[in-house]
Amino acid sequence: MIEDRTTKSVRELTSSEKWFVGWHVIFAVAALSIGIQYGPMQALEHAGLDLYPKLSFLASSYYQGLTLHGVLNALIWTTFFITGFLTLAVIRGLERPLRYPWLNRIGFWMMVVGLVTAAIPILAGKATVLYTFYPPMQASAWFYIGLVLVVVGSWIEGYGMYFTFYAWRKENPGVTSPFVVFASLVTMVMWQIATLGIAAEILAIILPSIFGWTSGTDPQLSRTLFWYTGHPLVYFWVLPAYLSWYAMLPKQTGGKMFSDSLARLSFWLFLILSVPLGFHHQFADPGVPAAWKFIHAMLTFMVAFPSMMTLFTVVASLEYGAKKRGGKGLIGWIRALPWSNPSVLWQLLAGLLFIFGGIGGIVNASYNVNLALHNTAWIPGHFHLTVASAATMTFVGISFWMVPYLTGKPLWKPKLAVIGGWTYFTGMLIFSNAMHVVGLLGAPRRTPLGLAPYIPEEWAGHLWRIGFGGTVMWIGLMIFIVVVAVTALQRKRLPENELVEVPLAESLQDLRNTPRWLDRWRPWLIASVVIIILSYGPQLYEQITQVQLTSPGFTP
Ligand code: HAS
Ligand code: CU
Numbered sequence: 001m002i003e004d005r006t007t008k009s010v011r012e013l014t015s016s017e018k019w020f021v022g023w024h025v026i027f028a029v030a031a032l033s034i035g036i037q038y039g040p041m042q043a044l045e046h047a048g049l050d051l052y053p054k055l056s057f058l059a060s061s062y063y064q065g066l067t068l069h070g071v072l073n074a075l076i077w078t079t080f081f082i083t084g085f086l087t088l089a090v091i092r093g094l095e096r097p098l099r100y101p102w103l104n105r106i107g108f109w110m111m112v113v114g115l116v117t118a119a120i121p122i123l124a125g126k127a128t129v130l131y132t133f134y135p136p137m138q139a140s141a142w143f144y145i146g147l148v149l150v151v152v153g154s155w156i157e158g159y160g161m162y163f164t165f166y167a168w169r170k171e172n173p174g175v176t177s178p179f180v181v182f183a184s185l186v187t188m189v190m191w192q193i194a195t196l197g198i199a200a201e202i203l204a205i206i207l208p209s210i211f212g213w214t215s216g217t218d219p220q221l222s223r224t225l226f227w228y229t230g231h232p233l234v235y236f237w238v239l240p241a242y243l244s245w246y247a248m249l250p251k252q253t254g255g256k257m258f259s260d261s262l263a264r265l266s267f268w269l270f271l272i273l274s275v276p277l278g279f280h281h282q283f284a285d286p287g288v289p290a291a292w293k294f295i296h297a298m299l300t301f302m303v304a305f306p307s308m309m310t311l312f313t314v315v316a317s318l319e320y321g322a323k324k325r326g327g328k329g330l331i332g333w334i335r336a337l338p339w340s341n342p343s344v345l346w347q348l349l350a351g352l353l354f355i356f357g358g359i360g361g362i363v364n365a366s367y368n369v370n371l372a373l374h375n376t377a378w379i380p381g382h383f384h385l386t387v388a389s390a391a392t393m394t395f396v397g398i399s400f401w402m403v404p405y406l407t408g409k410p411l412w413k414p415k416l417a418v419i420g421g422w423t424y425f426t427g428m429l430i431f432s433n434a435m436h437v438v439g440l441l442g443a444p445r446r447t448p449l450g451l452a453p454y455i456p457e458e459w460a461g462h463l464w465r466i467g468f469g470g471t472v473m474w475i476g477l478m479i480f481i482v483v484v485a486v487t488a489l490q491r492k493r494l495p496e497n498e499l500v501e502v503p504l505a506e507s508l509q510d511l512r513n514t515p516r517w518l519d520r521w522r523p524w525l526i527a528s529v530v531i532i533i534l535s536y537g538p539q540l541y542e543q544i545t546q547v548q549l550t551s552p553g554f555t556p
Contacts, residue, residue: 011095012501013088018406020105024084025399025406027112028077033481035072036474038065043431043470045450046463062448063128063556070131071122074237074387076115079150081395082240083108083157086184088402089243090161092502093181096171099163107156110149118146128556130446132226133206135217138553141210144202151195158188176511176519179260180504183243186267191236193528194275197228205549214549220287221543227278228536235274235303237387238354239267241394245314245351251505252344252401253337255321258313260507264518266306266313272528273303276535283370292539293367299535300365307358314351320508342417342483343400349425350393353432357385360436375446377466378439381432389428393421396480403484404500408493412486416479424476431469438462 013021037058041051045062052062059065091098098104120142121127127139165177165185201222208214246263250256257263279296282288319333327336338344360382364370373379404411411417438459443449449463494500517523 013091017091021084021088022406024080028080031072031076035069036477038069040471040474041065044467045448047467048450050450060125064125067122067128067130074131078237079154083154085240089180089184090164093178094168096168098160099167100160104157104160107153110153114146114149114153118143135219135222136551136553138555144206148202155192158192161188176514180247183267186271187239190271190274194229194232197225201225216549216551218547218549219551221547224543227281231278232274235270237391241391242310244394244398247505248503249347250317250321251503253318253321254325255317257505257507258317260509260511260514261518262313266309268524269306271524272531276531280365283367284374297365297367304362342414343397345418346393346397346421349421350390353385353428354390376439377435377443377445380445381435381439385432399484401500403487407488409487409490410494412483417483420476420479424473427469427472427476430465431473434462434465
């Protein structure tokens with residue numbers, strides 16, 4: 001059964017709801033605007049131009065800069081943007097207010113307190129442990145407490161979304177849940193299951209060791225718990241981008257969602273398959289038996305499948321829209337896409353880069369090939385095509401309609417925003433390609449290569465391209481930041497009849513044909529817990545019963 005939408009006007013967000021979502025975007029963009037300042041510094045360092053001594057007010061060392069870059073961009077910009085965007089999707093999708101708005105507010109401000117609590121020690125040089133904070137490296141306790149607050153705050157925002165959905169469900173029995181709401185909830189549930197690992201690592205191992213209750217940490221168990229969270233974290237970043245590609249981008253390009261059922265199926269597959277494969281980050285860890293690495297490698301190939309489904313269905317809906325706009329030919333229709341719309345452009349370029357990021361991921365997952373790539377510059381090459389392209393460029397694209405929607409103001413200089421997209425894209429192509437190649441040649445990651453005495457001649461050109469590409473990327477993102485900041489701060493307002501709407505695509509398929517089993521939670525939740533127990537249970541049991549809390553913390 002579907003609602004008849006023709007007779008009733010759409011409920012848009014109220015002004016206070018818009019402010020609430022807007023605060024998420026403000027903190028997200030603020031974090032990004034600090035985090036990206038370190039990007040060119042690292043990239044240029046590789047090219048032999050070390051700016052750290054000259055810009056010591058930004059960071060006193062390469063590693064402090066790298067920690068700020070990773071934490072602010074990969075953890076803070078993403079989490080704040082995602083919780084804000086999903087809140088908007090839930091309220092708009094259900095066309096009802098949050099059930100307990102105060103609960104969501106508590107969650108959000110807890111995240112803000114956490115952000116500040118974690119940022120102060122990093123800025124003070126007391127948490128130079130990179131965004132993976134592997135023990136036995138040790139930061140100030142406040143760093144971990146801050147991270148815990150950010151995570152718990154995001155859980156609370158998730159609970160607020162579940163209560164809202166539950167209230168809607170009671171008001172609308174038997175109605176298929178709107179896809180954007182369904183996708184938001186799956187993302188939050190997956191995130192809550194996933195973050196149990198990092199919560200256990202910090203609360204049971206790291207903090208007790210810092211407080212002196214235990215004699216140290218167990219690096220192996222810590223890494224296992226970290227990657228239990230760290231892998232699904234990457235899907236927490238990319239699923240909101242998929243939500244936009246599936247259900248919003250088609251509307252923006254004049255098309256429809258290709259298949260509501262396939263989109264739902266891919267999200268369910270992400271719920272059950274995102275978590276149980278963290279050992280693909282630990283192929284080189286001596287403490288994990290090879291058989292378990294093999295099982296996680298196989299599961300990794302399985303989780304690439306719903307992304308391939310996404311590639312197929314999203315491109316199909318783009319083609320449908322482009323052909324309706326007059327596009328022709330096997331490939332020629334691509335030209336008929338609205339490339340001059342900055343929101344669309346950034347998302348299309350995000351998707352194009354992600355094709356390469358995805359292929360690289362499958363290479364990473366191939367056990368024996370991974371041994372040649374692990375801990376080389378190839379890996380940051382991979383993750384700049386994923387989190388810094390697929391996710392970040394899509395969030396930028398979303399911002400280009402969302403900020404006008406939230407503020408009622410027109411987007412400032414859309415043409416400049418388009419130029420910014422091409423700039424970032426070009427920089428990323430140069431940067432990521434050079435990182436992959438120099439990684440294959442053996443250049444290590446997490447290393448100030450410019451200072452290293454062992455640089456072979458053959459790396460030189462690639463290191464130079466890293467410096468150049470990284471700087472070009474920085475220009476692209478600075479354009480984004482300036483465009484959204486001026487958009488929000490300008491006086492000019494959109495006239496009543498030109499207000500921006502949330503782009504929600506209709507499905508080509510009649511929602512009545514979405515099978516019931518794709519809108520039922522219980523079987524999928526049970527399946528995800530069972531698969532996690534099977535894939536992690538025995539190893540967690542073994543590592544916990546053999547735990548040795550003996551490594552004293554050290555401060556780099
Ligand atoms: Fe990964 C390491 C394997 C996806 C992020 N990954 C990382 C790290 C990060 C990261 C941050 O197996 C480093 C962590 C660290 O610091 O150590 N990754 C994979 C695999 C996938 C994958 C198999 N990764 C991601 C995503 C990320 C991300 C998504 C962030 C958002 N990754 C690994 C492995 C490692 C790893 C190993 C450990 C390596 C090591 O040794 O340390 C797959 O899920 C990818 C599937 C994706 C595809 C592409 C589908 C394409 C689509 C595009 C649609 C196109 C459109 C455009 C819309 C098959 C959906 C159309 C445009 C037109 C113009 C028509
Ligand atoms: Cu992973």
